[in-house]
Amino acid sequence: xxxxxxxxxxxxxxxxxxxxxxxxxxxxxxxxxxxxxxxxxxxxxxxxxxxxxxxxxxxxxxxxxxxxxxxxxxxxxxxxxxxxxxxxxxxxxxxxxxxxxxxxxxxxxxxxxxxxxxxxxxxxxxxx
Amino acid sequence: xxxxxxxxxxxxxxxxxxxxxxxxxxxxxxxxxxxxxxxxxxxxxxxxxxxxxxxxxxxxxxxxxxxxxxxxxxxxxxxxxxxxxxxxxxxxxxxxxxxxxxxxxxxxxxxxxxxxxxxxxxxxxxxxxxxxxxxxxxxxxxxxxxxxxxxxxxxxxxxxxxxxxxxxxxxxxxxxxxxxxxxxxxxxxxxxxxxxxxxxxxxxxxxxxxxxxxxxxxxxxxxxxxxxxxxxxxxxxxxxxxxxxxxxxxxxxxxxxxxxxxxxxxxxxxxxxxxxxxxxxxxxxxxxxxxxxxxxxxxxxxxxxxxxxxxxxx
Numbered sequence: 001x002x003x004x005x006x007x008x009x010x011x012x013x014x015x016x017x018x019x020x021x022x023x024x025x026x027x028x029x030x031x032x033x034x035x036x037x038x039x040x041x042x043x044x045x046x047x048x049x050x051x052x053x054x055x056x057x058x059x060x061x062x063x064x065x066x067x068x069x070x071x072x073x074x075x076x077x078x079x080x081x082x083x084x085x086x087x088x089x090x091x092x093x094x095x096x097x098x099x100x101x102x103x104x105x106x107x108x109x110x111x112x113x114x115x116x117x118x119x120x121x122x123x124x125x126x127x128x
Numbered sequence: 129x130x131x132x133x134x135x136x137x138x139x140x141x142x143x144x145x146x147x148x149x150x151x152x153x154x155x156x157x158x159x160x161x162x163x164x165x166x167x168x169x170x171x172x173x174x175x176x177x178x179x180x181x182x183x184x185x186x187x188x189x190x191x192x193x194x195x196x197x198x199x200x201x202x203x204x205x206x207x208x209x210x211x212x213x214x215x216x217x218x219x220x221x222x223x224x225x226x227x228x229x230x231x232x233x234x235x236x237x238x239x240x241x242x243x244x245x246x247x248x249x250x251x252x253x254x255x256x257x258x259x260x261x262x263x264x265x266x267x268x269x270x271x272x273x274x275x276x277x278x279x280x281x282x283x284x285x286x287x288x289x290x291x292x293x294x295x296x297x298x299x300x301x302x303x304x305x306x307x308x309x310x311x312x313x314x315x316x317x318x319x320x321x322x323x324x325x326x327x328x329x330x331x332x333x334x335x336x337x338x339x340x341x342x343x344x345x346x347x348x349x350x351x352x353x354x355x356x357x358x359x360x361x362x363x364x365x366x367x368x369x370x371x372x373x374x375x376x377x378x379x380x381x382x383x384x385x386x387x388x389x390x391x392x393x394x395x396x397x398x399x400x401x402x403x404x405x406x407x408x409x410x411x412x413x414x415x416x417x418x419x420x421x422x423x424x425x426x427x428x429x430x431x432x433x434x435x436x437x438x439x440x441x442x
Contacts, residue, residue, distance in 0.1 A: 008333050011419030013353045041315040048307030050171050051315040052336040056353070089408070097413065 002031055003038060003046055014049055018057035023066060026077055033079030037067060141203075143168045143288055143320045144189055148198035151184050158184040160344040161198065166322060166337070168287075169314055173331035173352075174324040176341035182324035183222065185341065186290045189322065190219035202288065215243055218286035222293050223270070224277035231276050232261040235283070244285030253279045256305050271298060278306065282313060289313075291323045295330045307334055332422040340426070348429065355425050359383065360403045363393045365414040380406050383428060393418070395428070 004021030006014060025031045037043075040058065044051040058075055061067045067075045102112055142165035151159040159181045166172045176182050187193045188200045191207040191214055199206060202213040228234050231254075239245045254261060257275045259268070265276055278294055289310075295303055313319040325331050331338065332352065339349040372385045375394070380403065384395035391414070396403050400417055407415055 011356075011421060013356050014333060015353060041312065044315045045308050045312035048304050048311055048334075050334055050336050051311055052170060053353075090404075093408070093415075 015057040037075040150197040173335035173338040180341040181344040216287040218281035219290040242284040250283035361418040364412045
């Protein structure tokens, strides 16, 4: 069973953390389409989270099409691609500013690519 | 004091209802016309400083006290002198009292008193909370005594578990263990939990609803996520100076606005996404959503109700 990571200090509501965590795992291929999610009970008891919080995360994920429920059997990851418009917009914005700085500093495009690669590498390492 | 009675139950049956509930001790009004409904399978946090009336509320819910006025109902029936309600309501006091000297003897007492006593669960909990069944309870620390009381209460299979400051002073491992056990009982047995605490932090990651008590009155009851998601704190910098009026004109509902050089810090009403989209239309040089503690949310909610926060939160 795959359990999401929770950060109690972040100030982000736990149900949102649960949602984002499953979105991330799905996007990274850590979970497969039609894979079963832990039951509300399992998740609550395992992580020590209020079952209502888990329920709320599942309900919203279902509404957004990230998961589907099979009555009597549980919740499963759907194969659908998620709408990541907002995330993409945010990333583009950050890149645009970085590109501005790079332009002023006269950095070569290859250097920028290298920086991006090493940033991704750092992320990969820190999430392992 | 006027009491807010925001209904918090979304059509679900409430397990515990306080209706215009008051309790006086001589001339002291410990609770003053409190109205509040707690729905089944929820985890409800009752917050307030010393003397706010938390323990009085719990003792009324446990049927230990008789209301001076108003009602305290469990599944629609008055709790006081209601034997069947007392089978299903377990109360863990701030300072537990044990009529027998060991956990083993206490368990035997509970087994004879409570029809829903779950011996297998009791054995399991003994492994989670390693207290030693034969150790003298009166020689245990306050923290361990509280663990013993919680353990007995959970094994008694309550529908409603009342805990006075139960999380306070637990070490992180025991705290997490307790949360896991409670979460499971809520999910499996439909148990409802009412936890009182002085400390908002003790409750903010576990409760679904919180109520704030002050001087015997309930100031508000709200779903925690709703409280948290209704306010966003951001910091931004713009290439062209942007005034507060401009932002307001765009439709940003500004609660607090601080300028630090070219950096502005804004507390705004709305969801994170709404605020984000709005700020982005101005093409900020820098934009961050800052973490917002529940305490800050409370401070804001209370300022709306014109209370000074310092006197409310410990």
